[in-house]
Amino acid sequence: MNILAVESSCDETAVAIVRDGREVLCDCIASQVALHREYGGVVPEIASRKHIEAIYGLADQALAQTGLKRSDIDAVAVTYAPGLIGAVLVGVNFAKAAALAMSKPLIPVHHIRGHIAANYIAYPELKPPFLCLVVSGGHTMIIEVKDYTDMTILGTTLDDAAGECFDKVGRVLGMPYPGGAALDRAAQQGDASKYSLPRSKPGENPYNMSFSGLKTAALNLIHHAEQVGEELDIPSLCASFCEAVSDTLVPRVIRAIQETGCKKIAVAGGVAANSRIRKDILDAARDLGAEVYLPPLSLCGDNAAMIGAQAYYEYLAGNTADMGLNAYATKSILGEAL
Ligand code: KG4
Ligand code: ZN
Numbered sequence: 001m002n003i004l005a006v007e008s009s010c011d012e013t014a015v016a017i018v019r020d021g022r023e024v025l026c027d028c029i030a031s032q033v034a035l036h037r038e039y040g041g042v043v044p045e046i047a048s049r050k051h052i053e054a055i056y057g058l059a060d061q062a063l064a065q066t067g068l069k070r071s072d073i074d075a076v077a078v079t080y081a082p083g084l085i086g087a088v089l090v091g092v093n094f095a096k097a098a099a100l101a102m103s104k105p106l107i108p109v110h111h112i113r114g115h116i117a118a119n120y121i122a123y124p125e126l127k128p129p130f131l132c133l134v135v136s137g138g139h140t141m142i143i144e145v146k147d148y149t150d151m152t153i154l155g156t157t158l159d160d161a162a163g164e165c166f167d168k169v170g171r172v173l174g175m176p177y178p179g180g181a182a183l184d185r186a187a188q189q190g191d192a193s194k195y196s197l198p199r200s201k202p203g204e205n206p207y208n209m210s211f212s213g214l215k216t217a218a219l220n221l222i223h224h225a226e227q228v229g230e231e232l233d234i235p236s237l238c239a240s241f242c243e244a245v246s247d248t249l250v251p252r253v254i255r256a257i258q259e260t261g262c263k264k265i266a267v268a269g270g271v272a273a274n275s276r277i278r279k280d281i282l283d284a285a286r287d288l289g290a291e292v293y294l295p296p297l298s299l300c301g302d303n304a305a306m307i308g309a310q311a312y313y314e315y316l317a318g319n320t321a322d323m324g325l326n327a328y329a330t331k332s333i334l335g336e337a338l
Contacts, residue, residue, distance in 0.1 A: 001019065001074045002025070002074050003074065003077050003107070003308045003312060004016075004017055004059070004073045004308075005018055005109070005304040005307040005308030005311055006055070006079070006091045006304055006307065007079045007091060007111075007303065007304040007307045008055065008091030008094075009079045009083025010042060010047065010084060011031070011033055011047050011087075012030070012302040013029070013058060013090075014028065014030070014302065014303050014305075015055065016028065016062065016304035016307070017073070018121075018308025020312055021117075021308075021310075021311075021312030022124050024121055024305045024308070024309075025066045025068070026062050026065040028058045028062050028065065032047060036177060037176050037177045039177075041167070044085075044086055047087045048086035048089070048090055051087055052090050055090060055094050056094075071102075073102060073104060074104060074105075075107055076104055076105070076106055077095070077107040077308055077311030077314075078092050078095035078106070078108060079091055079110075079114060080110070080321075080328065081111065081329070082328060082329055082331050083111060083329065085327060085328075085329040088328070089327040091327075092325060092327040096323055096325060106322070107311040107315050107319065108319070108320075108325055109307045109311050110310075110335060112136070112139055112141070112269075113149075113151075113314075113333060114306040114310045115136060115268040116132050116266065116268045116310070117309035117313070118268055118295045118299040118303070118305070119132075119293045121295075121306065122295045122296055123293050126293055128146060129144070129147070129262055129264070130145050130264035131143070131145070131256050131264065131266070132144075132145050132265070132266045133249060133253050133265065133266070133267045133268070133272075133281070135269045135271035135274075136269030136271060137164060137167065138163070139269065140156065140157040140161045140163075140209065141156045142207050142253060144256075144260060145266075148310075148313030149313055149314060149319065151333060153333065153334070154256055155205055155206070155252060155256075156208060156209075157208070157209050157210060158208055159211060159212040160211040160212050160215055161211070162211055162245050163180055163269070163270055163271045164215075165212075165215040165245070166179050166180035166274075169215065169218045169241055172222050173237075180270065180271060181273065183238045184238075184274050187239040187241070187275075190233065190237070190238055191239060192243040194233055194237070195236060195237050195240035195241075197214055197218060197221075197240050197241060198214055199244055200213065202252075206252065206255060207252050209248050209249070211245070214241075214244050214248070218237070221237070239276075242276035245274075245277065246277045246280045249277060250280045250281060250284050253265060253284065254284050257285070257290050258288070263288070264291045265281065265290055265292055265293070266292075266293035270300055270301045272294065278294055282294075
């Protein structure tokens with residue numbers, strides 16, 4: 001089954017064609033990151049306009065690259081939530097029009113389910129049940145993936161997402177948007193023990209976490225140094241920050257492995273590219289005899305291939321939509337009735 005998949009929830013316009021949920025025939029992306037960089041973050045209005053400009057050309061490009069004709073496409077999938085509402089709407093309207101014009105089923109996909117499904121592309125042998133640490137710009141969750149479309153949220157951030165904190169701290173340090181990757185690179189040369197930053201303590205739900213305290217502590221440290229004219233060791237501050245984020249995430253993942261008895265842990269989302277988090281998860285899992293699934297960096301960030309992968313399983317579960325499909329800025333990953 002060839003699925004034409006569309007992703008436009010933030011600052012990447014993407015169209016992919018994925019066969020049977022696992023084989024990526026093409027993955028076309030038009031990134032707007034450079035455009036938003038001068039504003040230090042995504043400007044929603046600009047994002048929506050750029051999606052409109054890019055999406056038709058990307059779909060043509062996807063067909064041209066694969067040599068497929070429209071009649072070879074069996075269904076159209078799209079990220080329908082969550083994201084910047086104007087941006088998500090562009091993809092949803094395009095996908096509805098394409099499905100209608102080609103008389104093919106329309107498959108709505110939750111963006112975070114898509115991130116999880118990036119692992120199906122990278123690891124053809126991976127099947128649920130498994131645990132997944134989702135760490136993106138807008139979400140931080142530990143999820144039990146019981147089946148392709150049946151999930152339980154074990155824990156979530158109570159405030160900021162990990163990616164948001166990376167971007168905010170990166171911005172204050174003068175790094176280009178989005179700060180996560182630059183901060184990760186700088187951290188490679190630093191000493192993580194140099195600065196002491198807080199870790200979120202387990203609360204009533206031991207899987208829940210918080211990042212706003214860490215973000216504020218890092219920002220206060222930077223502003224204080226500026227005020228008193230103290231020169232910061234930026235690489236070491238970045239390394240200390242990456243360590244604090246990882247120390248908040250990894251013990252909860254270990255606990256989830258121990259308590260559920262599930263020895264397969266996947267990582268998903270843009271922050272899954274972080275080298276410290278990748279290393280710490282690998283080390284912890286090795287000690288527990290658990291299998292770790294880390295998508296390649298190209299599949300950690302937003303892309304349409306992951307949407308096409310999840311769409312296949314949504315289709316098999318009967319989760320298709322009609323022309324009444326709407327876009328949503330926020331929506332739970334648990335997929336209430338559409
Ligand atoms: O999943 P994603 O591409 O978009 C959302 O769905 O939010 O995640 C983007 C986030 C940004 O916050 C970005 O700074 C972060 O992923 N990110 C990283 C790294 N690469 C991207 N954070 C830490 N380390 C990285 N290497
Ligand atoms: Zn994303």
